[in-house]
Each structure stands twice: as structure tokens, then as C-alpha cells.
Amino acid sequence: MPSSGKICLFYLYYFNELLKLILAFTPKNTVWGHNSALVGSKIYYTGGVIPNETIWKSVIHFENTPNQLCTQSKEFYYLDLSSPFKINEAITSWVDLSSSSIIPPHSWSAFSLCGSDNSTLVMFGGDFGVTNPVNLVFIYDTKTLQWSNPITSGQPLNVATRGVCDFKTGKMYMFAGSIYVLDTKALTWGVFGGSIPYRFDYTLTLLPNGNIVLIGGVDASGTANMFTLPLYNVNNNTWYSMNATGYLPTPRGHHSSVLSEGGRIIVYGGYTNRGTLIPVSDDLVVLDTDGPIFIWSKANVSTLSPPSRCYHSATLVDHYMIVAFGRNDFYLPSSTMNEIYILDISDKFDYKWVIEFKPVNNNTTDHNPFNTTTESSYKFFTY
Ligand SMILES: *[C@@H]1O[C@H](CO)[C@@H](O)[C@H](O)[C@H]1NC(C)=O
Numbered sequence: 260m261p262s263s264g265k266i267c268l269f270y271l272y273y274f275n276e277l278l279k280l281i282l283a284f285t286p287k288n289t290v291w292g293h294n295s296a297l298v299g300s301k302i303y304y305t306g307g308v309i310p311n312e313t314i315w316k317s318v319i320h321f322e323n324t325p326n327q328l329c330t331q332s333k334e335f336y337y338l339d340l341s342s343p344f345k346i347n348e349a350i351t352s353w354v355d356l357s358s359s360s361i362i363p364p365h366s367w368s369a370f371s372l373c374g375s376d377n378s379t380l381v382m383f384g385g386d387f388g389v390t391n392p393v394n395l396v397f398i399y400d401t402k403t404l405q406w407s408n409p410i411t412s413g414q415p416l417n418v419a420t421r422g423v424c425d426f427k428t429g430k431m432y433m434f435a436g437s438i439y440v441l442d443t444k445a446l447t448w449g450v451f452g453g454s455i456p457y458r459f460d461y462t463l464t465l466l467p468n469g470n471i472v473l474i475g476g477v478d479a480s481g482t483a484n485m486f487t488l489p490l491y492n493v494n495n496n497t498w499y500s501m502n503a504t505g506y507l508p509t510p511r512g513h514h515s516s517v518l519s520e521g522g523r524i525i526v527y528g529g530y531t532n533r534g535t536l537i538p539v540s541d542d543l544v545v546l547d548t549d550g551p552i553f554i555w556s557k558a559n560v561s562t563l564s565p566p567s568r569c570y571h572s573a574t575l576v577d578h579y580m581i582v583a584f585g586r587n588d589f590y591l592p593s594s595t596m597n598e599i600y601i602l603d604i605s606d607k608f609d610y611k612w613v614i615e616f617k618p619v620n621n622n623t624t625d626h627n628p629f630n631t632t633t634e635s636s637y638k639f640f641t642y
């Protein structure tokens with residue numbers, strides 16, 4: 260029977276494909292307030308809150324629903340970027356590491372690649388539910404695959420912050436009214452006061468000249484304006500500020516910021532008001548930090564965009580900004596929905612949301628996933 264071998268192979272192939280799908284790890288798609296960090300060709304994700312689906316799906320007006328009835332996530336996993344993947348198919352590039360994690364369930368933590376060897380992930384603080392761990396710093400060595408929970412000297416009180424790493428010194432900077440600096444090698448803390456009032460839900464971006472730009476967030480008087488930007492210089496540990504020009508973006512919290520080529524900080528998403536959680540409509544704005552005066556503009560996007568969101572993460576990988584999860588105003592995604600969105604920023608005058616991630620060595624073909632075809636738009640609006 261000459262063809263039975265072929266048939267056998269055929270079944271074996273599909274069996275394999277099926278097995279891959281069954282064994283593939285899929286992170287909780289409804290995770291909010293998780294955090295991400297790129298190490299080599301892997302984006303690591305940790306924590307977040309998971310809304311109770313039963314309750315959320317019964318909500319008729321999804322918008323403005325407060326964030327109660329969420330459980331903290333203990334998930335820790337990475338997205339493998341060494342092979343291409345498409346967001347309109349089941350993503351099989353996830354690798355689960357949750358069982359190795361020693362961090363209690365947590366959300367809204369600072370999480371960054373930091374340390375001298377470019378292979379160490381550092382997490383500080385956040386919301387751990389009722390009981391805080393004694394040592395608030397957790398360190399993951401991506402080479403030995405080991406977590407540790409070291410004692411650090413001068414540890415501040417727990418607080419929800421965002422962190423940014425100075426790779427030159429291995430120091431991680433966080434902001435909570437004062438600047439907290441963790442020396443990730445010596446495991447010691449420094450605290451630097453200043454005149455900037457306490458904020459949360461902001462982002463920090465370190466520029467090559469040592470200035471950390473504090474963007475957005477909420478202080479006692481509401482969402483901070485995007486016109487006057489506080490800057491903290493890591494070389495002389497002082498604050499100063501700059502008034503930006505150009506388009507004035509809607510004030511926002513829980514957006515994301517990534518630094519792209521040419522000093523362009525891409526700010527994506529966010530809510531306009533911490534109480535209502537309505538997402539901003541100008542969800543993709545760019546701060547050009549290259550000149551003496553910073554200039555805001557609205558990004559040029561030639562494709563349709565996914566629904567605006569907050570509580571997501573964004574990670575820059577080559578010329579792609581990879582957005583994961585978060586909260587939109589329309590629906591709660593199911594666990595099979597692969598809520599990953601990819602913005603191709605290779606042409607700064609024409610950003611595109613695309614369906615395919617291709618490692619940089621591969622040929623990149625631009626697709627427009629959001630242009631008219633029902634197949635691509637159902638993803639966003641049917642929930
Ligand atoms: C979600 O809420 C429902 C209804 O209140 C409850 O029965 C269920 O146990 C909750 N699920 C989780 C995971 O907390």
C-alpha cells in the first residue's frame with residue numbers, strides 16, 4: 260500500500276500540530292497591571308490582576324466598571340521572539356515559567372532588566388494583596404533560571420512604582436514622590452527627594468543623556484498635564500522640568516512609553532480619569548526628545564487600530580512595539596484570544612498595526628490586519 264505511509268505521515272503531522280496546540284501555554288488574556296521586560300529575544304511577563312470573568316461578562320456596560328473583584332496573578336512566562344508568529348493564529352511562542360517563580364501573586368510592580376550582565380530581571384514592590392513579603396526585591400537570573408529574594412540595605416516602604424534601569428551603572432530608578440534608586444549589584448538603596456508631588460500610574464523613560472522623563476500619571480489634583488515634563492537627571496540627581504511644544508496629548512495614566520530611534524518616546528494608551536477608566540482617544544502620541552525643546556505629536560498611523568487600552572504593557576523589539584493584554588472599554592478577552600498587538604514603527608511617518616512578528620533577520624512583509632476583512636476585525640468588536 261504505497262499511500263499508507265503518506266497517510267500515516269499526514270496523521271502524524273496533524274497529531275503533532277494538535278499536540279503543540281494542546282501543550283501550548285496560553286497566559287491569562289485578561290491580565291491587567293502586569294509588567295514586561297525584554298532580555299535578548301524573549302519578553303518576560305510577570306504578575307497582574309485577573310478580573311473575575313463571571314462577574315465581568317455579566318456587566319452590560321463594561322466601561323466605567325471599577326476594578327474590584329480581581330485576583331492577583333502568579334503567572335511568570337515569556338514570549339519567544341526567535342521565530343515568527345501571527346496574532347490572528349494561536350501563538351505557540353509562549354513558555355510558562357510560573358512554577359519556578361518564588362514571588363507571591365502580585366500586580367502593579369516595578370520590573371526591569373537591570374544589573375551589569377544584561378541577564379538579570381529585577382522586580383520591586385507593588386500590590387501583594389493582604390501581606391507584603393519581608394524583602395520587596397525579587398531577582399531572576401535568566402541564565403541560571405533562578406529566582407532570589409535578597410535582603411537589601413535601606414529598603415523603602417512598599418509602594419506601587421515604575422522602574423527604569425541605567426545599564427551603565429546597574430541602578431534601577433523608581434519614583435514615589437522621592438526617587439528611589441536600587442543599586443542592583445550592591446543591593447543598597449538611595450532616596451532622593453524633590454519638589455515633584457507623588458504620582459502613580461506614570462511612566463519613566465531614561466534618555467541617553469541621563470535624563471529620566473516622567474510622563475503622565477495621577478497626582479492629588481488628577482491626571483497630570485503632559486505639557487510640563489519633569490526630568491530627573493541621574494548624573495547629578497536633580498529634578499528640573501521642560502515645557503514641551505506641539506500637539507498637546509490628553510492627560511493620562513496607565514499608558515505605556517517606549518524609547519525608539521531618534522529619541523522618540525512612543526506613548527500608547529492610558530485612561531483619562533482614574534475613576535472612570537475611559538481610555539484616551541489619542542492613544543498613540545510621540546514625544547520627540549532629540550532637540551533642545553521636546554515636541555509632542557500625534558503618531559501617523561495608516562492602519563486601523565485595536566481598541567484603545569490601559570493597564571497593558573508595551574515592549575520595543577527592533578522596529579516593533581509589542582503590546583500585551585490590558586483593559587479596553589468593550590470586552591473581556593477570552594483566554595484563546597491572544598491579545599497581542601504589534602505596531603510596526605519602521606517608518607516613523609507611517610506606523611502600522613500588523614499581524615505578524617518576524618525576527619529582524621527575516622524579511623518583513625507588511626500586512627494590514629485591520630483593513631476591512633471581517634476575519635481581522637471580528638477580533639476587536641464582537642465581545
Ligand atoms: C467569580 O465570581 C463568582 C460570582 O460571584 C463566584 O462564584 C466565583 O467563585 C468567582 N471566581 C473566582 C475565581 O473568584
Ligand SMILES: *[C@@H]1O[C@H](CO)[C@@H](O)[C@H](O)[C@H]1NC(C)=O
Binds near residue numbers: 342618620621
Ligand atoms: C525566519 O523565518 C522562518 C520561517 O518563516 C523561521 O523558520 C526562521 O527561524 C526565521 N529566522 C530567524 C533568524 O529567526
Ligand SMILES: *[C@@H]1O[C@H](CO)[C@@H](O)[C@H](O)[C@H]1NC(C)=O
Binds near residue numbers: 375376377426
Ligand atoms: C547591556 O545592554 C545595554 C543596552 O542594550 C548596552 O548598551 C550594554 O552595552 C550592554 N552591556 C553588556 C555588558 O552587554
Ligand SMILES: *[C@@H]1O[C@H](CO)[C@@H](O)[C@H](O)[C@H]1NC(C)=O
Binds near residue numbers: 492495497499
Ligand atoms: C543636572 O543636569 C542637567 C542636565 O545636564 C542640567 O540641565 C541641570 O542644570 C543639572 N543640575 C544641576 C543642579 O547641576
Ligand SMILES: *[C@@H]1O[C@H](CO)[C@@H](O)[C@H](O)[C@H]1NC(C)=O
Binds near residue numbers: 487500501502
Ligand atoms: C512652563 O510653563 C509654565 C506655564 O506657562 C510656566 O509657568 C513655567 O515657568 C514654564 N516652565 C519652564 C521650565 O519653562
Ligand SMILES: *[C@@H]1O[C@H](CO)[C@@H](O)[C@H](O)[C@H]1NC(C)=O
Binds near residue numbers: 556607
Ligand atoms: C506625520 O507626518 C507628517 C508629514 O507627513 C510629519 O510632518 C509629522 O511629523 C508626522 N508625525 C510624526 C509623529 O512623526
Ligand SMILES: *[C@@H]1O[C@H](CO)[C@@H](O)[C@H](O)[C@H]1NC(C)=O
Binds near residue numbers: 563
Ligand atoms: C485599506 O486598503 C485599501 C486598498 O488596499 C487602501 O486604499 C486603504 O488605504 C486601506 N486603508 C487603511 C486604513 O489602511
Ligand SMILES: *[C@@H]1O[C@H](CO)[C@@H](O)[C@H](O)[C@H]1NC(C)=O
Binds near residue numbers: 620621622
Ligand atoms: C528578502 O527576500 C527577497 C526575495 O526573496 C530577497 O531578495 C532579499 O534578499 C531578502 N532580504 C533579506 C534581508 O533577507
